Every structure is written in structure tokens, then in C-alpha cells.
Amino acid sequence: MPKQSIPRIEYLRVQNYRALHDLKLEKITPLTVFLGPNGSGKSTIFDVFAFLSECFTDGLRKAWEKRGRFRELRTRDTDGNIVFELKYREIKKSPLITYHLAIAEGTKGPYVAEEWLQWRRAERGGYFKFLDFKEGEGKVITGEMPDEQDERVFEKLESAEFLAVSTLGQFAKHPRVSALRKFITGWHLSYLTADNTRSIPEAGAQERLSPTGNNLPNVIQYLSEQHPERLEKILDILSYRVPRLEKVEASIMQDGRILLQIKDAPFATLILAKFASDGTLKMLAYLTVLHDPYPPQLIGIEEPENHLHPRLLPELAEECRAASANTQLMVTTHSPFFIDGIRPQELWVLYRDKNGYTQAKRTSEMRGIKEFIDEGASLGNLWMEDYFEFGNPLKNQGAPRKN
Template sequence: MRIESIRLKNYKSFRNATMADMPDLCVIVGANGTGKSTLFGVFGFLKDCLLHNVSRALQPRGGFKELLSRGADPSEGIEIEIKFRMEIAGIERLVTYGLHLGEERGRPVVLHEVLRYKRGRYGSPFHFLDFRKGAGYAISNEEDFNRPDEDLDREEQKVSPDTLAISGLGQFERFKAANAFRQLIENWHVSDFHINQARGSKDAVGVDEHLSETGDNLQLVARNLYENHRDIFNDLLESMRRRVPGVSSVTPKLTEDGRLLLQFQDGAFKDPFIDRYVSDGTIKMFAYLVLLHDPRPHPLLCVEEPENQLYPKLLGELAEEFREYAHRGGQVLVSTHSPDFLNSLELDEVFWLRKRDGYSEIMRAKDDPQVSAYMAAGDQMGYLWKQGFFTGVDPQ
């Protein structure tokens, strides 16, 4: 399952923008304030809408009027459209999820929610889920492609006007596309790594399979890999040795008081160092490798500015780690300001954001004739960015 495109209308700085033809590894460049965090925040907003409702999701974001683009007519509402590819009945299909939000009598409402894709090679996409203001239907036997459209089983449903229909229906496997989209949003991961939270001993109770957003469970996840996925942990250590000179091993250590910490062994010394005394860059690189060697990759992984605290020469190899993670099944979105990271990327992996008349626009590197020509001639993306070939973006 892979996201093909995202379209935003009247969503904060994105008055009308589309990010199309998204690759497995998608890297976004832009000056401060151009909308990189806003773009990543779309998934967090959808997740909050899914787990709670639109009203609850809007509260920490300042309400409907703060999410609405400046100068936009409130009657137009906010639109989010995501297209993704998934296999249904043995055929890969392009599925569209559309969400149109508005406000009535000061309260948020789902004006329209739709999930659609083509049943056959020809014709218009069929609506398998279609709700307006809390009332609508979902098709319960969508994989029965031998039946004509009019014979499909429609389940009429009612939900609260500020609740996503996919929130409930997506829990049932018989609603194939709705279930897949719900799992995508529920299991997406944004890395907001905090080194101070990753350091130190942690309570050893329980087993954590996935690294948390802040990295505060790094020790528990490392222990899970060490004890239950030793081959993966050994591959991780080999990558660590190549990237951090001197580090020969990392071992999760259980203390006498039932706490868990990480010991880093430097080949030049007999005794290991605990994680409290190793460098920020070493901790961060190890955390990224733990994240990217996850035995069950997140369907969507978002990382903002991974270059912070890392030595520039490490960024090319880190980019390759992100690419390998994406090829294992977890699509990756990364924002960066680093030319060294960009230099390791391919033409179709890079997008940039720019502001025009106060609103954010999304540009694709491979659609720019000049950038494409320079890359074909052997130039590297980071150098082109520094030299000002990304129109509307100036890193100086």
C-alpha cells in the first residue's frame, strides 16, 4: 500500500496544492515557514479525527477558523484528498479518500466523506463509502466483482455529523479499502526524536516493538530486537560500526534495581560506556537505525530534519537507510535543510515548497526542466539547491 498523491484545499497555508506521483522515499525541501510541518501535520490531524472526532481534533489546533486558510471563504470548507494504491481482488487499484469539512452554527461538520475506486478497467470510480453530514452508506461486499453495481449490498448508516464514517466502518475487514486506509492512518509514525528523553535507564517492565515518537523507549525496543530478532540486531550493529568510528557493540543491560540501559562498547577501551556519556550524534544514529530496522515497518514514516546532531558525511548513508526501509514496505517522508542529505537522492525523490502570495506551493524536482537536465548531466541535488536552482527557495 502506497500513497500516490495528496491534495489540500484551504488547509492552513495550502490554499490549493497537490503533491502527486509520490515515490517510496519522498524528501521535501523548503525555507522556514513554507509549510513542511503543516504538510506532515495532515496525517496527525486525520489520525485525531479517526480516533476521536473532528471537534476533538480541531481543539488543539485552534479550531476550524485557525485551520482554514487565511482569506478563504468559510463556506468553501477544508478539503483533504489522499490517493493510495492497494491490492483488491488480486488487482492493484488506485483508491481515493476524500474529506470535506465545514462549519455549521459554529460547530464543525463532515460535509462529505467518500472512498472510491474503479471496479473495472473502464468507467468512473465507484463510491464504496459515501457520507454527508452523518448519513450515508458503505458497500459491504466490495470484492464481489462479478455482481453489477446495482446488486452490491449497501449498508445504510448514521454517525454524528462531526465523526468520520471510516472511524467505525474501517474496523471491519469486509470494508476492504476503508479498513486499509484506517490502518494506514492509525499506524503512521512521525519521528520527533528528543535525545534527552532517549538517554538514561528506563523501567524494564514490558516489551516495546516500535520506537516511540520521542525515542523515550529506545532501551526497550533495542532489548526486543536483541532478544527476539538477533539477526536484525546484528545487521543494525554492523551499520552502526560503519557509521560511528570506535563503536564495536551496543548491549541492552538490566540493572540490579530492574532498570534497563544501553552500554556502548568502544574498541579502544575495556569497559563500556552507558548511554548517558556517549555523544548526541551516537545516540541519534543508533535510534535511527533501531527505527529503520523495525521488523514491521510503519506503512508511513515521517521524519523532520534528520541531519540535526549528525556528522555531514553520515547523511548519505542515512538516506540510503531510509530508502531501504521504504523498499521494505514503509513509505517515507523526510524534510531536510541538508545539501549532504540531498546529494544522495534521486531526481524523482525530491519536492520543494515555496510561498507565493502568502500560500504554499508544492514543486516536484523532476518537473523542472533545468534541474532534470543538470541531474542527467551528473550534478547532485544538494549542489543544485545551494546554487539556487530550486525556484522560489533560497537557502542563503
Template sequence: MARIEGIWIQNFKSLKHVVLGKLPDTIGEGCEPLTPMTVVIGKNGVGKSTLFDVFGFLADALKFGVEEACDLRGRGGFEKIRSQGQTDYILFSIAYREDENAPLLTYVIDIGVEDFGRPVVERELLFQTPNKDIFENSTVFLMLANGKGIVCKGGGKGLNGFSYRETVDIYVTGGDFEQLIDEKVLEAEKVTLADTRKLGLATLGALNEHPKIVAFRQFIESWYLSYFTPDAARTLPLSGVQQHLNSKGDNLANVVQFMEREHRDKFQSILNRIAEKIPGIDTIDTEKTSDGRLLLRFNDKGFIDPFYAPQMSDGTLKVFAYLLLLEDPDPAPFICIEEPENGLYHKLLETLAAEFRSHATGRKGGSQLFITTHQPYFVDALEPEEVWILEKGSDGFATIRRASDDALVKSMVAEGLPLGGLWYSDYLDAS
């Protein structure tokens, strides 16, 4: 399953310059790739929600275009999301592999504004980093500047004879694409997009002749970003099956109906496993209504009659939704959850963290998880390599570092001290 190894963010709200994980060249040089489960911790107001919104913004930009993405979810437009006092473009760069044996691919997008203030995609690049054991040269699959550029056909032999550094230099400086096509490019064609507010990834990623672009577009489209609210999960939607839980969780009953129909033999065993992990719940089963809907019944220990989903506590519904998400037979490759601890009993958090890790590191290659939290009990179940500490710098912008970069912290965790306890005791503070 696809994995993000690194991400670079520039000029997005409080994230003026933030790098997590491993990226090619000097950005993130010497860093280890992101782990299957990555958890960002920090105090209130340091930018955890902003970091979560990076993935939401990219998904919105792919689906709706950058102008609409700047306005969605209360973002307030380009000038509100560009880091205060900055005049340069907003940049995102994601390095990922389609699977663990695939070469590293990197996607870069710069977002600026036209003279009259309309957000546009200034530059866009998708390239494959050279690997001495497999490839001799860089392979560029997409290179656009202000909607004009080149796209390589098929698997793409790409830019023949270009080093990685030369490739990026041409991209950054808005190089001569005519010369590239005439002298350096094999199996490539010139393209001009009709609307610079739309991503080339969205347009060209719909064409089968560009499989690498298609694959990366599908990767972003399949991200699961949790905006789960228990009240939404209590609703009883119309009858009908839906394969995956949506971001708000208001189709929980439809997903249950899908699982019961398509995975009948093992669905009850899934419910039983989930019930074992929710305190106070003896069993979970279903009841079919006369109009074809499937209701969830929670059998609480000590009570004869079952309780239905609309009667259950926020915490029970939340844990059930998370665990059902992990049991998805075809899970999203990337799951992003903000503060899963809200509404949960603190002793349940270590169990939930262990379930997340077990899924992310499973032999079948589960989803990569990206989680933000400010709950030490959740962090107690984590390893230093999995935890990133987000703080506010002296200039007001965010800084980030991995807990494992601190030798003392690694040593104390190795001796049995819980990481969340160290955080609570201020051992993880930069000072």
C-alpha cells in the same frame, strides 16, 4: 505494502491548494505517483512543518475525532488551522494502493464547522477508481454527507452503472442517497453516524464486513510520525518489551529488549550493521540489569570502557534510532520524518539518505518515507523525482512542484551535478 500515490490538501494553514503526486480525474492529472521516498525541501517559513502536520492531523482525527484534532499539538482550533481569509471547508484527499498490483483507492474528507463553530465532518468518501483492464465501473465503499449516507458491504460491487465523474458529483452536491440505494447500488446499506465529529472511517472501519474501509483505517493507524527527541531516548523505562519504536523514542530500550528476545539470532548482526554506519562507534551490544532491563552499550573507538545510551550524543542516538526503525521486522508502511539532519554531522547525511532509500525501495517492499529537510547535503543524495520544492507564493500561500519538472535541473543532475548543490546555488528557485 501499501503506498500513497498522491495527496491533495486544501485550506489547511498555509496550504491553500497543494497537490503532490498522482490523483484520479483532473486533480494531479498527468503527474507521476509519489516515489517510495519523497523529500520536501524549502526555506524556513514556507510550510514544511505544516505539510508534516497534515499526516499528524489525519491520524489524530481518526483516533480522536476532528474537533479534538483541531486542538491537539498546539494547533489552536479550527479557525487557526483553516487557511487565513478562507470560508470554505478544509479538504484532504489521499490516493493509495494496498499493494503494487491493487487498484487505486481514494479517500476524501471535508471538514467544516456548524453554526456555533464546532468542527464536523461534512463529507467523507472512499472509492475505487475505474481501471479499464480490471473494472468497468466505479466502486464506492463509503459515501457520507453530514453523517448520513451509504456503505457498501463486503468487497463491494459498489455503484453499478455510475461513472467516476457521476460518483463524485453526487458526493460533492450531497445527492439523493435514497435514490442511489433504490436504483444504482448493489450490496449497500444506509448509515447514520451518531456523532459528526467522528470519522465514518473510524466507526465503520471497526467492522469486518467492510474490508476496504478496515484496510484503509489500519493503514492510517499504522503510520509512524517521528517526533523523536534524544533526551527522551536517554530515559531508562521500566522493564518490558515493546515491538515498535514510538513517536518520541522514549521506549528505545524496550524495543531493544523486544528485538533481543524475539530475534535473538540476528539481533547482534543488526547492531553490528548499525555500528558500522555510526562514525566513531566500534561495536554496540547490550547489558542486562538485575531488574531485567536491557541497556545499550556503545563501544567508542579508543576507549576501553563502553558508554551507555544516556551518555551518548544527540546525533548518535538519533542515527541509532533511525537505523533501528528501518530494521524493524514488521515496519510501518508509511514513515514521516521532519528534518532528520538536526544534530547530525553533515557528512553523515548522504549515508542516512542512502539508508532511507535502500529501505524504501528494497525488494521486500519497505516503508514509504516522507521527509522534510532544509539541508543541501541530504539532498545531494537524492534524485530529482524524489524531491519536491515548497515555496511561498505571491499571495502568501504555499506552492509546490517536483524538481524533475525542470528539464534543466534534470539535465544537470544527469551530468553529475549534485541536487543539493544546485539548490544551494539557487538553481531550484522558481525565479
């Protein structure tokens, strides 16, 4: 996939979503890592992407119900709509598009209070909305390159619970809307566990790893059949990081299920994946995600350090950066070893302010960090030696320290 064809999110604002009362992230990089104490909001940011993706694939009501409705979703002791705002580019140097989604709750459940798409065509032109909906009805400009002077067509959705971008994006006459729908429905959020990768699923090649990793044997089967050179590369990397590992094989059993087996040197007999180490299986799963021949346009990985040897984590961070040439990666972590492989502009530290709301600051904007890095220090050591402005859970609950 050519690099210039990858959509990139450059800005995110979230209001009234759990601990994210009003959080802004600007100048988001292709690889973005979130660090912070327990309860600082890392998983909540991760869940923002999961929630949006589920709204598009499963519907607003299902995503809302799954998370405990507004009672659990809306920031405590506040009222008002839950609001998401993304700024992204479809391709490099294309116009910046803003997507705004406000969700409210009525007597019959959730509904879309407001939803719009905005851009400006020329460098000196004004911003205008080419999709503008409120409570299930609004106007949209059709065509490949909507212009402010173009005719706006009135549309009414069957229900205010439906998302206009998700609904209208199914029609070819709205290519910019369709592009956003395709982007969001293609996101991959990974909640891998070693136990799930040990499953013995029904045989059948599958192109993409599931969020839990329970179809890992199917993905290995797909790669061996359709992209053997990609599987060979994955196994070369894995064998370098897991001593004595020689081979990973997916074989079909008589009952129609697929079995993942692993061979270690110098033994001739393969062992079942369920007897392999947690770290081996998780590393294999991460590599299949990061080396996907046709990767999702956004990948989220939560706490990749679990079950992996600390010395492997800086290399995994580099693997993530290499993959970010073909996708956008969002990663949450607790590991100083993982962030040793991260650059200051890629790392955001989260903390709760005095009101209990999540705030975030990029390490490249913290006093003294750039100078330490220029002198050869690593981010992991700076964090553990308490050079970050905040984020230490043992000092003032991780909030900013006083000068």
C-alpha cells in the same frame, strides 16, 4: 513483508489547512523528500499526516483541539471546509482508491461534512463511491470487492464528529474500509530528539519506537530478545558510521527500569547512553525505525540531519530509499548533504506564492535539472548553487524567480 502488500499513496490534495490553501502532489514516490525555506510549509505537510492519523486514533475533536481549532487550522483570510484527498493503492497494480475527507466547524465544534471512498473496478469502467457519508450518515457497499451494481446499505453514526472510515472500518464486513483504517492508524511520524532517547523507561520490550524516541531502550530490548539478527545488522551499520563503537546493550535495573549502555573500543567499561553523543543516539534511533522487522506502512521523518555529521547524510538517504521497499517514507530536510542522496523525482521544493500560500514543484520538472544530473551533478550542489527555480530564502522570499 512482501513488497506487493504495501499500500502506496500516489496523490495528495490539501485545501484550507494552514498555509496549504490548495496544494496538490501527484505521482508521489515511495521515498518523498520536501525541501524549502523556513516557513515554506514543510512541517505543515508533515502535520497533515499526523493530523489524519490522530483523527483516526484519538478522534477528530482531540486532533482539532490540539492544533488550536479552526482559528489556527484553517488558512488565514479564507472560509470553507478543510479538505484532504488521498489516492492510494492497497497493493501493486490494484485499483486506485480515492479517500476524500472534508471537515467543517459548527457551534458545537468540528464535524465531518463529507467523507467518501471511490474506485473503479475495471480499467474501462466508471468511478463510483462505495462509501458516501455526509454529516454522520450515508451509504456503504459491503463485501470484499464492492461493485457499482451492489446494494448500498444506509448507516447512521452516533455523531457527525465521527469518521465513517474509522467507525465502519472496525467491522469485517467492510474489508476495503478496514484496510484504509488499518493503513492510517499504522502511520509512524517521527519527531526524534537526542534528549528523549536518553530516557530510562520502565523495563519491557516494545516493538516500535515512539514518535519522540523516548522508548529506545525498550525497542533495543525487544530486538535483542526477538530479532537478534536485525539488531546485529543495525549495530554493524552504526559501528561503521560511528568510529570505535562496539556494542549497544539494554539492561534491566533493580528498580525495574531499563538502561541503555554503549561500549566504545578499546575500553572495557560500558557508558550510559545519556553520556553518548547526540549523533550516535539519533543514528541508532533512525536505524531502528528504518530496519523495523515489521515496519509501519508509512513513516515520516522530520529534519533527520540535526546532530548528524554531514558526511553521514547521503548514506542515511540511501538507507531511507532501501527502507522504502517495505514502507512509504516522507522526509523534510534543510540539508544539501541529505538531498545529495536523493533523486530528482523524489524531491519537492516548497515555496510561498505572492498570496502567501504554499506551492510545490518536483525538481525533476524544473528546467535544466535532469541535464545537470545526467552530467554527474548532485542535487545538493545544484540547490546551493541556486539552480533550482525557487526555494532560496535570500532571494524574493524563496518564491519563483522571474525570467
